[in-house]
Amino acid sequence: MLTAIVLSMLALAPIGLLARHLPRPLIGWVLALLPLAAFAGFAARAPLVLEGGVLIETLPWVPEMGLSVRFSLDGLSLLFALLVSGIGTLIFLYTAYYLADDPGMGRFYVYLAIFMGAMLGLVLADNVLLLFIFWELTSVSSYLLVGYKHDYPEARRGAQMGLLITVGGGLALLVGLVLLSNAAGSFEISEIIGAGEELRASPFYTPALLLIFLGCFTKSAQFPFHIWLPNAMQAPTPASAYLHSATMVKAGVYLLARLHPALNETPLWIYTLTAVGGTTMLIGAAIALRKDDIKGLLAYSTVSMLGAMVLMAGIGGHDAPLALVTLILAHALYKGALFMLAGAVDHEAGTRKLSELGGLGREMPRTLVLTSLAALSAAGIPPLFGFVAKEELLHATTHSNLAPGVEMLVVGVTVVAAVLGILYAWRLVSGIFFGPAAPRKKAHVHDAPIGMLVAPGVLTLLSVILPLGLLPMVSALFQPAVMAIAGEPGEVSLHLMPSALSLPVVLSVVAIGSGAALTRFVKQISAAPSPLPAWLNGDRIYDAAISGLLNGTTAFTRAVQNGRLRNYIRYSLLALLAVILTPLALFAPGNAPVPDLSNITLPEIVTALLVPLAILGTIRARSRLGAIIVTGVVGAMVSFMFVIYSGPDLALTQLLVEVISTVFFLLVFAVLPASFQRLSSAATRARDAVIALGIGATMAAFTWIAASSKLFPPISAVFKAEALAEGKGENVVNVILVDFRGFDTMGEITVLFIALLGTYAMLRLRPEADPTIAKMRGKTEPDAGFLGRRGRREMGIGSRDGHENGQDGAGAPAPVGQPGGSQEEG
Amino acid sequence: MYESMILRTIARLMLPLLLLLSLFMVVRGHHLPGGGFVGGLLASAAIILQIVAFGPDYAREIIPVNYLRVAATGVGFAACWGLLALVQGQPFMAARWLDTPIPGIGKLGTPVMFDIGVYLTVIGVTTQLALVLAEEPTLYPLRRSPPPQTEPMAPEA
Numbered sequence: 001m002l003t004a005i006v007l008s009m010l011a012l013a014p015i016g017l018l019a020r021h022l023p024r025p026l027i028g029w030v031l032a033l034l035p036l037a038a039f040a041g042f043a044a045r046a047p048l049v050l051e052g053g054v055l056i057e058t059l060p061w062v063p064e065m066g067l068s069v070r071f072s073l074d075g076l077s078l079l080f081a082l083l084v085s086g087i088g089t090l091i092f093l094y095t096a097y098y099l100a101d102d103p104g105m106g107r108f109y110v111y112l113a114i115f116m117g118a119m120l121g122l123v124l125a126d127n128v129l130l131l132f133i134f135w136e137l138t139s140v141s142s143y144l145l146v147g148y149k150h151d152y153p154e155a156r157r158g159a160q161m162g163l164l165i166t167v168g169g170g171l172a173l174l175v176g177l178v179l180l181s182n183a184a185g186s187f188e189i190s191e192i193i194g195a196g197e198e199l200r201a202s203p204f205y206t207p208a209l210l211l212i213f214l215g216c217f218t219k220s221a222q223f224p225f226h227i228w229l230p231n232a233m234q235a236p237t238p239a240s241a242y243l244h245s246a247t248m249v250k251a252g253v254y255l256l257a258r259l260h261p262a263l264n265e266t267p268l269w270i271y272t273l274t275a276v277g278g279t280t281m282l283i284g285a286a287i288a289l290r291k292d293d294i295k296g297l298l299a300y301s302t303v304s305m306l307g308a309m310v311l312m313a314g315i316g317g318h319d320a321p322l323a324l325v326t327l328i329l330a331h332a333l334y335k336g337a338l339f340m341l342a343g344a345v346d347h348e349a350g351t352r353k354l355s356e357l358g359g360l361g362r363e364m365p366r367t368l369v370l371t372s373l374a375a376l377s378a379a380g381i382p383p384l385f386g387f388v389a390k391e392e393l394l395h396a397t398t399h400s401n402l403a404p405g406v407e408m409l410v411v412g413v414t415v416v417a418a419v420l421g422i423l424y425a426w427r428l429v430s431g432i433f434f435g436p437a438a439p440r441k442k443a444h445v446h447d448a449p450i451g452m453l454v455a456p457g458v459l460t461l462l463s464v465i466l467p468l469g470l471l472p473m474v475s476a477l478f479q480p481a482v483m484a485i486a487g488e489p490g491e492v493s494l495h496l497m498p499s500a501l502s503l504p505v506v507l508s509v510v511a512i513g514s515g516a517a518l519t520r521f522v523k524q525i526s527a528a529p530s531p532l533p534a535w536l537n538g539d540r541i542y543d544a545a546i547s548g549l550l551n552g553t554t555a556f557t558r559a560v561q562n563g564r565l566r567n568y569i570r571y572s573l574l575a576l577l578a579v580i581l582t583p584l585a586l587f588a589p590g591n592a593p594v595p596d597l598s599n600i601t602l603p604e605i606v607t608a609l610l611v612p613l614a615i616l617g618t619i620r621a622r623s624r625l626g627a628i629i630v631t632g633v634v635g636a637m638v639s640f641m642f643v644i645y646s647g648p649d650l651a652l653t654q655l656l657v658e659v660i661s662t663v664f665f666l667l668v669f670a671v672l673p674a675s676f677q678r679l680s681s682a683a684t685r686a687r688d689a690v691i692a693l694g695i696g697a698t699m700a701a702f703t704w705i706a707a708s709s710k711l712f713p714p715i716s717a718v719f720k721a722e723a724l725a726e727g728k729g730e731n732v733v734n735v736i737l738v739d740f741r742g743f744d745t746m747g748e749i750t751v752l753f754i755a756l757l758g759t760y761a762m763l764r765l766r767p768e769a770d771p772t773i774a775k776m777r778g779k780t781e782p783d784a785g786f787l788g789r790r791g792r793r794e795m796g797i798g799s800r801d802g803h804e805n806g807q808d809g810a811g812a813p814a815p816v817g818q819p820g821g822s823q824e825e826g
Numbered sequence: 827m828y829e830s831m832i833l834r835t836i837a838r839l840m841l842p843l844l845l846l847l848s849l850f851m852v853v854r855g856h857h858l859p860g861g862g863f864v865g866g867l868l869a870s871a872a873i874i875l876q877i878v879a880f881g882p883d884y885a886r887e888i889i890p891v892n893y894l895r896v897a898a899t900g901v902g903f904a905a906c907w908g909l910l911a912l913v914q915g916q917p918f919m920a921a922r923w924l925d926t927p928i929p930g931i932g933k934l935g936t937p938v939m940f941d942i943g944v945y946l947t948v949i950g951v952t953t954q955l956a957l958v959l960a961e962e963p964t965l966y967p968l969r970r971s972p973p974p975q976t977e978p979m980a981p982e983a
């Protein structure tokens with residue numbers, strides 16, 4: 001059932017493309033049935049979970065790696081699954097109106113459905129590897145959604161930033177989860193949670209926790225990784241409301257809550273989360289107050305609330321888990337609504353800037369009412385659900401496990417953030433709907449269509465009626481979720497009105513009172529100059545880092561790949577030397593086998609000695625033809641070596657390869673000057689000689705050690721014994737090639753073929769080789785082929801650059817091929 | 827291309843012999859030295875001999891096949907016989923053999939057919955590479971007329 005929901009959501013994503021054809025708003029209602037069905041599915045399972053049961057489904061995937069498709073539905077997962085599918089339904093509806101005129105709406109629905117499947121998978125996964133896969137899938141779908149308007153550079157930048165930060169954090173998370181699983185001995189989350197004691201004692205605890213924190217903080221936009229979230233506001237508003245406020249950004253919070261029972265209660269957990277969450281809450285609220293763009297304001301207020309959630313995951317204490325789930329629900333309800341309403345304002349008024357809005361209350365009364373209610377909930381004003389959440393938040397901060405001094409600080413920060421929350425909520429509503437009307441972008445602004453207000457209306461209505469009559473139901477829903485976070489059963493009962501006058505109530509009254517008092521100065525506060533220096537700006541630092549990275553890699557590539565083949569060879573050989581020599585130098589001394597030279601015969605000595613002689617001959621050769629022929633001696637001797645050791649197949653193959661490569665050499669070198677000339681300095685040649693000798697010595701040592709070490713019994717005996725019986729052939733070499741190691745051969749012939757395609761494309765599909773291409777491109781410089789002018793000159797093919805090669809090019813006849821070809825060139 | 831009477835006479839004589847030898851190598855490869863790889867090299871050596879003696883145009887003329895296609899067919903052919911086992915529920919490329927030997931050839935099975943795929947691939951790749959080099963206008967500008975450099979250039983758009 002759970003598996004079916006998640007996988008069918010992913011599989012059915014393409015039906016979003018229907019939106020291309022059918023009448024626009026109607027198709028949204030049809031497509032919304034998809035998430036609605038998922039919502040109904042989870043709601044049907046709810047009674048089981050609310051009674052304390054856990055629904056688990058397992059499907060083996062890669063059992064060898066401990067990877068299984070294992071989903072479980074407990075209280076925490078249920079809460080998130082209902083949020084994801086429920087808000088998803090509303091977002092699907094809203095999108096149909098918001099993007100009614102957009103030709104790409106079908107694509108948008110596909111991305112949304114993929115995201116929904118991934119997010120459901122994330123919150124239901126009971127296997128850390130599976131969770132990671134869905135985690136990254138949400139990042140990818142967020143990238144697609146933010147970059148939806150990909151013809152705008154800001155959208156591309158926002159998408160890229162979100163992807164780099166969240167996927168980078170995701171990689172850290174993967175390492176952390178693997179460490180954690182190793183320490184716990186299982187990849188199943190339920191078993192990891194059960195192994196809490198061992199985990200906290202394990203030496204992997206600290207690194208694993210820090211890496212997981214990195215993943216969660218990047219995903220949930222915690223300071224200083226929060227910068228991607230405001231930039232993700234380039235996404236169309238439905239995506240902002242859904243991913244970047246109600247669901248995806250809470251994934252980090254979800255994981256912290258999920259692992260809470262196993263990992264909490266250590267100072268590392270408590271104080272890291274408290275510091276990061278508290279800082280994020282305060283900074284987010286402060287920046288939100290200063291934003292002119294209403295989506296930017298909402299984005300930073302989301303950052304602030306995410307900080308509050310991380311704080312709740314960290315501070316510990318009996319009441320923090322309840323505060324956390326209450327915050328999650330309250331925030332999803334009011335922030336989802338506010339985003340959709342902001343989208344409606346943008347849609348109707350044509351701008352999202354507070355400085356260009358104002359006085360819209362008369363034209364957009366319905367939007368005004370809904371926005372006001374949602375903003376009141378955001379500000380934590382009774383009797384809305386946001387108030388209940390803020391009460392719980394203050395209650396939890398005053399009953400935490402923190403040291404008393406730190407607790408005082410946290411309480412203070414929370415109250416300040418609450419005051420700021422009231423101020424930015426007020427600024428949002430008053431800036432859009434009240435005050436003097438700014439010059440309008442559109443001539444006739446009218447209220448948003450009813451269909452567009454259905455989705456935010458439902459969410460706002462919930463914010464209103466939940467605290468007024470349904471708190472027992474909400475408490476019942478929270479009960480198993482709180483149990484999953486706290487790791488122990490406990491009674492949950494939410495109240496709208498406090499039963500007694502306690503410290504949290506006083507703090508709440510203080511916050512509301514000072515917030516209300518300060519609203520008249522909101523313009524001055526939000527316009528105050530920033531106390532931070534200009535360079536201390538996350539966006540700037542990010543841009544500098546990205547351009548620094550690009551410049552650095554460009555410079556490196558230019559240095560390494562400068563078009564000179566001899567440099568490529570040198571760098572490759574040096575890299576090879578480093579890779580082989582390092583382990584060799586570390587492990588070989590002392591372990592080096594003693595060579596056994598007693599059985600050596602005269603033919604072997606002669607053959608072996610001829611190889612270095614031939615190499616010397618190649619180096620000393622005056623003419624190219626001579627060098628090629630002497631090189632052939634090396635191949636012939638290797639081939640002869642195979643004959644001595646009775647490998648006729650290898651000898652035959654080696655000989656043929658030698659013959660054919662000689663022909664290839666001749667074909668290529670035919671047009672080069674017939675004799676060599678020294679262009680490199682003595683120092684260069686000495687350096688190259690050292691590298692060459694080093695490579696030769698290293699490879700010789702490597703081969704020697706590899707051949708004489710007896711770590712494992714050689715496999716050749718098995719091959720010999722099995723060749724006829726299993727491979728039905730007497731030629732062991734061939735049986736190995738086509739049967740025992742047939743898969744390797746398959747790969748090799750594929751590589752051969754790809755090499756051919758590459759060579760063919762490089763040599764044939766260029767303008768000089770094909771006059772039609774030259775004509776098509778209208779090329780003016782036929783000389784700049786795949787080698788380019790400079791490369792060709794270096795190889796001595798000076799066809800148009802005058803007679804740089806002097807008498808070598810002109811006088812000497814070509815060794816083979818076109819007679820006189822060389823003269824033509826020179 | 828090298829205008830030598832001796833080379834050309836021998837090359838003409840050797841072509842059928844070398845091609846037959848290459849086929850022989852493939853067929854006997856499973857029991858005696860030989861096999862698809864060696865056979866393929868031999869066959870393309872035979873064709874390369876024609877390129878050296880008579881030039882690439884002649885080599886294309888006497889065996890008019892598209893070697894790029896031969897190489898692609900070889901890879902595909904080899905892969906296809908690996909799929910047979912997959913259809914029968916065995917791992918990819920598990921060997922399947924006919925029960926009765928074919929007279930003159932011996933036992934037939936997927937590894938033998940796979941070897942033929944290797945043979946075709948090696949012929950195609952090696953020969954096509956030689957042809958690409960031999961027909962390269964930068965290396966051999968006289969072979970094609972007129973050379974692209976002297977063509978009137980299209981005006982820049």
